[in-house]
Amino acid sequence: MEKRPEISAEYFDEWYADMARPHNETAPHDGIAPHDEITQRHLGLPASLLSTSLLSWDGIADVVEALRLPAGGTLLDLACGRGGYGLEIAARTGARLIGVDYSAEAIRQATANPKASGTSARFEVGDLAATGLPSASVDGIVCVDAIGFATDQAAAYAELRRVLVSGGRVVLTCWEPLDRGDPRLSDGMRAVDTQQGLLDAGFIDVEVRDRPAWRASERGMWEEAAHLDPGEDPALQSFHDEAVHMLDRFDLVRRVMATGTAP
Numbered sequence: 325m326e327k328r329p330e331i332s333a334e335y336f337d338e339w340y341a342d343m344a345r346p347h348n349e350t351a352p353h354d355g356i357a358p359h360d361e362i363t364q365r366h367l368g369l370p371a372s373l374l375s376t377s378l379l380s381w382d383g384i385a386d387v388v389e390a391l392r393l394p395a396g397g398t399l400l401d402l403a404c405g406r407g408g409y410g411l412e413i414a415a416r417t418g419a420r421l422i423g424v425d426y427s428a429e430a431i432r433q434a435t436a437n438p439k440a441s442g443t444s445a446r447f448e449v450g451d452l453a454a455t456g457l458p459s460a461s462v463d464g465i466v467c468v469d470a471i472g473f474a475t476d477q478a479a480a481y482a483e484l485r486r487v488l489v490s491g492g493r494v495v496l497t498c499w500e501p502l503d504r505g506d507p508r509l510s511d512g513m514r515a516v517d518t519q520q521g522l523l524d525a526g527f528i529d530v531e532v533r534d535r536p537a538w539r540a541s542e543r544g545m546w547e548e549a550a551h552l553d554p555g556e557d558p559a560l561q562s563f564h565d566e567a568v569h570m571l572d573r574f575d576l577v578r579r580v581m582a583t584g585t586a587p
């Protein structure tokens with residue numbers, strides 16, 4: 325079975341702190357580390373977006389459409405990381421943004437994100453299963469590539485339902501196992517079941533759709549990373565190693581966008 329590193333808020337604090345350290349030796353030209361340049365090019369993302377996942381630029385448009393945010397509505401970006409996707413969606417829709425993540429370091433960086441300045445966006449430390457927000461206080465929720473991290477999946481789906489107003493929409497992007505019994509996948513991956521999670525939490529209009537175009541850009545990225553020569557660059561080496569690992573399991577999972585409406 326695939327082994328997962330110990331995942332915690334502290335783990336992500338360190339992950340984000342490391343990301344913020346200058347990579348001078350590996351980014352000689354324009355300040356962008358080579359692995360970031362490869363990721364951004366395949367996903368079509370501008371460097372300023374500060375993503376830490378694999379939702380593409382085209383994917384953001386799919387998410388915006390699925391959210392159906394009302395004018396002047398409030399959007400929760402749950403497990404927001406450095407806030408890149410939430411800020412982009414808020415800019416496109418005019419929504420007020422609240423970003424929540426359990427990594428205090430991610431929240432610190434999201435608050436300092438230049439794209440947040442001059443906006444009404446706010447970022448707070450909170451958990452997927454306990455955001456700290458009042459009940460029925462947001463009109464839409466986006467959770468990009470993070471729902472699988474919740475240790476109690478049912479509690480996380482219940483929290484999505486609790487904070488949404490009636491009629492509010494939730495949009496989750498993630499990967500799901502093709503076969504929940506596949507021992508080559510981690511326990512965490514095998515536990516992801518957005519359809520069941522949303523239905524059990526009481527959502528209606530639940531749809532879980534495959535996103536083959538997102539999958540294609542992701543595959544292109546991993547293939548380029550798997551074939552590059554990392555040289556002496558440790559970040560590129562770990563990107564290369566991750567790519568080999570991900571391609572090995574690529575056909576065991578599907579890329580999905582799950583949506584639901586709060587009744």
Ligand SMILES: C[S@@+](CC[C@H](N)C(=O)[O-])C[C@H]1O[C@@H](n2cnc3c(N)ncnc32)[C@H](O)[C@@H]1O
Nearest residue numbers: 336376377403404405426427451452468470473
């Ligand atoms: C792959 S990153 C994605 C971040 C952001 N959504 C993006 O796409 O750029 C996963 C995020 O989930 C957050 N996370 C993981 N478990 C969490 C939990 N139980 N509660 C809140 N945030 C969590 C991590 O701190 C991290 O920021």
